[in-house]
Amino acid sequence: MPELPEVETTRRGIDAPLKNRVVSALTVRNARLRQPVPPALAQEIQGRRLQAVRRRAKYLLLDFEHGSLIVHLGMSGSLRVVQSGDVPEKHDHVDVAFGEVVLRYRDPRRFGLMLWQAGDALQHPLLADLGPEPLEAVFDASHLFQVFSGSRQPVKQALMDAKRVVGVGNIYASESLFRARVNPLVPAGTLSRRRCAAIVAAVRETLLAAIAAGGSTLRDFVGGDGKAGYFQQTYFVYDREGQPCRVCGTVVLRAVVGQRSTYWCPRCQRR
């Protein structure tokens, strides 16, 4: 499911082929996403030139000079660049045509979003209150220590809270805590600054490794026919309940924390 690395890989995949092209048409086959695709979207973007594709958290921002098309892939969304004339399939809900080149949005579960924000995209209510980007310098041990202080939430859950830091979803929360050797059930507020530093480093490593893996195993975002944007990775603990830890061989455990499956190695992550 698209976590930050998949979204970033998507951004890189679609930016080059679409940048500086002018929108010729918008086709909405099914507007019923998590929120409806705005009826006025076509008139906002038609005839306008795409300046760049940015990412904030797991949102993609397709910037035009007067505003941005905000896209979220939800659980099952993907974007790919196809040729006009390529026949859409069942869950291909939206096409943004740039002449012969078409950005095609597919989302079987329709948890995704496609919205318009005039002016500065970061002012949109969904984006305005987000925490720092995990790959930027403001996300550091002091920040994490500060936003964890006083919290009795399990650190795994706290790490997934977008007000504290964005872009750490369920898979990479477990993976990052494994790398940091921190037990996911430990209350966030009890972690020392030093252990917060370990988590910060681990989050960065985990996300960067996943982005690199996405880059290297990239299923073409342009043309082709595969599942755009998803890449399979080898995980340390995620979805490995009952299997041996890749580091020490101890059986990986699973628990539900804040309604989400959480995986860890009880030996590598003792506290």
Next chain:
DNA sequence: AAATAATCCTGCGGGC
């Protein structure tokens, strides 16, 4: 105020 539950939706795997 903070923790927990429910919600949106479809595909898929397991059990019978």
Next chain:
DNA sequence: TGCCCGCAGGATTATT
């Protein structure tokens, strides 16, 4: 084999 059930997951909203 086929059907039903439950689960998965991101992020918001409602409820306790």
